[in-house]
Amino acid sequence: MSAPSLLVSASPHLGAGDSTPTIMWNVVASLLPIVAVAAWFFGPSALLVTAAATAAAVATERVLGHRGTLGDGSAVITGLLLGLTLPAGLPLWMAVVGGVFGIAIGKLLFGGLGQNVFNPALLGRAFLQASFPVAMTTWPVPAAAGTWWALRGDNFAFPFTSPRVVDALTSASPLGRMKFEQQPTALLDLVLGTTTGSLGETSGLLILLCGGYLALRNYLNWRIPASIFATVAVLAGGLHQLDPRYPGALFMLFSGGLMLGAMYMATDLVTSPVTNRGCWVFGAGVGLLVVVIRIWGGLAEGVMYAILIMNALVPYLNRWTQPRVFGARPVEPAT
Amino acid sequence: MMSDLTWIFVSSMVVNNFTLMLFLGLCPFLGVSGKIDTALRMGAANTFVLLITAMAVWALNTFVLPYAPYLRLIAFIIVIASLVQIVEMVIKKLSPALFRALGIYLPLITTNCAILALAIFQTNRSYTFLQGLVFALGSGAGLALALVLMASIRESVELADVPAVAKGTALVLMIAGSLSLAFMGFAGLLSSS
Amino acid sequence: MWRHLKFRHGVHPPTLKELTAGVPIRRVPYPDEIVLPLRQHTGKPARLVVKAGDRVERGDPVAEADGYVSTPIHASAAGTVREIGLWPHPDGSYAQAVRITVDPYSPQAARPRLVPDWSRLGPADLIEAIRQAGVVGLGGAAFPTHVKLAPPKDVRIDTILVNGCECEPYLTTDHRTMVEYPERVHLGLRIMMRCLGVSRAVVGIERNKPDALEAIRAAVPKDLDVSVHDLEVKYPQGAEKMLIKSLLGREVPSGKLPLHVGVVVQNVASAATIAEVFDTGLPLIERIVTVTGRGVRRPANLIVPVGMKLRDLLEACGGLTEDAREVVFGGPMMGLAQAHLDTPLVKGTTGVVVLSAAEVRPQVSYPCIRCGHCLDACPVFLNPQLLGQLAQKERWDEMEANHLADCMLCGCCGYTCPSNIPLPQLFALAKGALRQRQAAA
Amino acid sequence: MAELSCHASMMTTSKDAPPREDLAKGLWRQNPVLVHLLGLCPTLAVTNSVANSVVMGVATFFVLVGSSFLVSTVRRWIPNEIRIASYILIIATFVTVAEFGLQALVPDIYKALGPFVALIVVNCIILGRQEAFAGRNPVGRSVLDAVGMGAGFMLALLIMGSVREVLGSGTFLSVSLFGPRYEPWVIFVLPPGGFFTLAFVLLAVAWHKQRQTARARARATDEAVLVERVA
Amino acid sequence: MTDGAATGVAAQTPEPLPEPAAVRPSSLLVTLGAGGAVAGVLLVIAFGLTLPRIEANRAHALHLAVNEVLKAPARYDTLYVVGGALTKTPPPGVDPKKLEQVYLGFGPDGRAVGFAVGAAEPGFQDTIRLIFGYDPRNRKLLGMKVLESKETPGLGDKIEKDRAFVSQFDGAQPPLAGVKGKRAKPTDVAMITGATISSRTVIRTINNALGRLGPLLEAYRTEN
Known part of the structure; x- marks a missing residue:
């Protein structure tokens, strides 16, 4: 018998099969339908903005990151998610700024994949929101105005210059209309996505489906969205009962970035707790903050801030919700 | 009145958080935020000193300073310094362990701008005694919150492969900036009604 | 009373037992040489009682227990002690072992004994x-x-x-x-x-x-x-x-x-x-061993004399296939990969699994993405994610504080890790380092 | 970091260093903000415009130089036990004077600076200089040292203020730089922008230092090789 | 702080302090006391020198503000709110600075044109402080000026920088109502897109202040 060259590796010698790149590229794949629907509603602007954010994220990872980290797909996710949180008419140069900031400061500065504290896409978006508040809250109307292939804003504004805004083609987001004008939006429109808003916050149903696929494959912890939905539904429902001027639970769930945030941002593996109990608490915290900011805060939408604040608490949650070690406090023998 | 106090509390704790929004009390924020444990204690000590300061400043503003406005700063400084000295001695007596843990940082509270800033804000906004107390409580809670958040993040970042140039204060400042960014979500809290 | 019947966490790897589950146990022919390491049990290695050149019968002791937590070792075949020296041990090291040239003409009957x-x-x-x-x-x-x-x-x-x-x-x-x-x-x-x-x-x-x-x-x-x-x-x-x-x-x-x-x-x-x-009346000189895996031609359940060399055993099973990649003593979850085909089987060897190139874990690992799968897998509720990070920074004390001692190296965390981080290996290293430090103290 | 803050007994020059060194060290090599990370509160808080930075820098400079002068003048008569209390008294006096002065001269900027003028009193740099230098050196050297440190502080504020105002408002000293079409990055005049800007500045300093060290090491190796060859 | 500081405090404040083990406390007290006295003298001098200028600055700022919201009156009087009514002279023994003040402007013909009223309420980031002019005869606003705010640059700060927003208050009829888009009625104020909270705070502040002081202002006019 010829002696083959044998591999000597450490146990376990079998693996469960899902590798990190598999997970990441699955997330990317599940985001594509959402991008497609955004393009259906917002025309080529949606694709341009998403592409700009993604290209910036990937390029930053390539230039500043370690060699070979592009293959894991995480930079693509960050770029896509960032793109989906932006308004369709945003100048591309701003999308690029968000992508660069998200990856460089939000991720690489902490040591790259797996070591960052804040969700890079959301950090990039928060940076944009604070930097360009006007451009970031100019919501183009989907589909209705003009032909499909018309741009929905000044996407090609020259770098570092302000976009030109055509007021007739923009409108307040459903949340803003509710908060500041007490004008509700039909639930069906929210579920299907035929409303204004950022690219990925329109169709709640589709996001629920795509995220559900990831949850089924155990690529995200279903407890986080479950906990967020439950908290928001209970709090918003309760407040609505007390004072009908406050929006109801379903409106809260399907409006704004809650679906995308709950399914894709809060569940980002790196920046969410590792313990299951921690995930419940994390979700509850996000839900609570979303309701507080939306109802009592100065902003119409608070999902991004809620997740970022809870991100900061994750290290503490991990420690606090660490399960009891087997046998550390033995249960009474049942005889 | 109640809503006024609530607003003062919320505003000083999160909306205008001393550390993250007003850059006050950065020394402990950057220096004593390595461990959650110490951060909590530092936050508690700070809140305590803030409360005492609020009372003392109220007394000074009501009874002494109307007659000698030019002594305002000196009076604040000296009263606060002596109060911290007392706190230090009390802590040393009651909890030697706490004293050891906070070590050289307790005296630092004296030169912590948050304390003096509280006194100045309180004076400028002519808060009543109760408002001053709530303001001190909110600011203290805000400082403690920022400290604990920073500490828990730093404990986890300690295991990360941070690039050599960014190690240390630059990274801590970036985290502080990110936290500050996240806290912008609280803007306008309770003031929209 | 039997309402429990389960423990929490753990993993569900494919059982892959169909290769040999229905194969009846049979005896393997005696090889030409037997190698008996003196350390085949937990505890102190046995103390030698034979020397080179001695004739031993099947069941004769070659080493006696050295202390309470120790056991004697017996010859598993009649023959002559050829040499006593270092030999590849299943744990990957070289260890003292008795090499016995098996008498090809012996009937290998047991010596009558009371x-x-x-x-x-x-x-x-x-x-x-x-x-x-x-x-x-x-x-x-x-x-x-x-x-x-x-x-x-x-x-x-x-x-x-x-x-x-x-x-x-x-x-x-x-x-x-x-x-x-x-x-x-x-x-x-x-x-x-x-x-x-x-x-x-x-x-x-x-x-x-x-x-x-x-x-x-x-x-x-x-x-x-x-x-x-x-x-x-x-x-x-x-x-x-x-x-x-x-x-x-x-x-x-x-x-x-x-x-x-x-x-x-x-x-x-x-x-x-x-x-x-x-x-x-015979001591423990042979045991039942499963030789299996996609890398072996004729998987079987065999009665094997303790000390039989891997090479001989594999030959008795038709040899390795083309895509055999890794030979493991024990199961694939906790077993030890073998570098030498001359390594002998010992009393504790439950099986020999030959993994094909297609099923071995890839050797590239990615950064930890804190997915938390290892926490869901760990049957003793540790946080392997944190332990792994600590191990990579060699923070042994903090690992101890995080209950490293309770880890039984079952391999669940490593099995489930999508980033392919060799967690059990890191923990074994940490345990070793801590033991060494304790010994030094 | 804060371990260094107020216990600033570092940053001293040896007794026989030339006066030039007293003056120059604070500006860059021992810059109180960029190197020793002291006085970060004002560095972050008031630098959202160049004008604010300059006024704050001047006020701090005034207090620092004034206190150093007075402290080193009267240091012989101050008993050791109450030296810090005396220093604080002196500093607080100068700060109050500065406050009145700013209020009278530039009321708008005084308002914009908020409590931070009064907070100069607890600026670690000032007490640190009294404790580490002015309290034990003659007047001339102390003033030189204070001028150097004050200038270093002003330099840091100016860097921060310029970056933040140019990016955050598109102006420098309220003069528009890029025309009306420029989209300002508002974040840089907001609190998070302060943290980020200082972080970027410190990154740049660290990067510069790292490169210097690498170059020095390379030079040392070259020399070693050369020496070896010669030998 | 070292023990020395505590000694210093003992000299100047009534707080009971344990005496630190200092050498010859009397001499320390003397030194500190002397230092304190010198510092005090210095401060009083500085205070005396700058006070007129500071007061002038304040008066100038107030003058500018009143001038703006009352559309350049010929002169104005300061009135104090005492016991639910306006009065020209504060009651004796009360610090006039502690009383709420409104300013009554007069035209060149000596007729009253309206009141300038200061008010403040919490806004988006922090308290917004403003002053507005109000003519109680025909219940119309004369103008509004934001004195102090920390609203978001480029967005919320339009309440003080956006002429279009500010000018709406000239002639608006309280109680005001914030509307999106174009204003239709004299009570409407078009809010700033994206800065609803800030716009609302301004409107609310004026409404609340008039709700509180409106009757007083009207009553004062009729008295004269």
């Missing part, structure tokens, strides 16, 4: 006989059986658990033993119960072995209080602490042994071996 009738012996004599026979736990850890059967005076044992789970993928040694020798299992159990003075025994078998369950249930002696239970198919169901939790609902306190909750756990193969020792 076999005491077990039914007339008291517990002390039984335990001494078991000790003399060099019996160790055959589930893999090879802990000397006589030590387990003689607990300290101040603990009271109320139950013997017989471990028939065999939760490692591929292996069918215990399975075939239960199917083919159920009476031996029960006889061994009866002897152990007498040693411990225990009246109750519980057998736990995973549900994926219905034939074994049936055979063991059918053979339960009328006069013994033995209950047989089917258990969920889940790794590591066969780990002592998990088995006790599943069958009795008791949780072994951290840092303590099963006997602290009144339980002794024995493997079915160990029980069968004890029966055999008193049946034949």
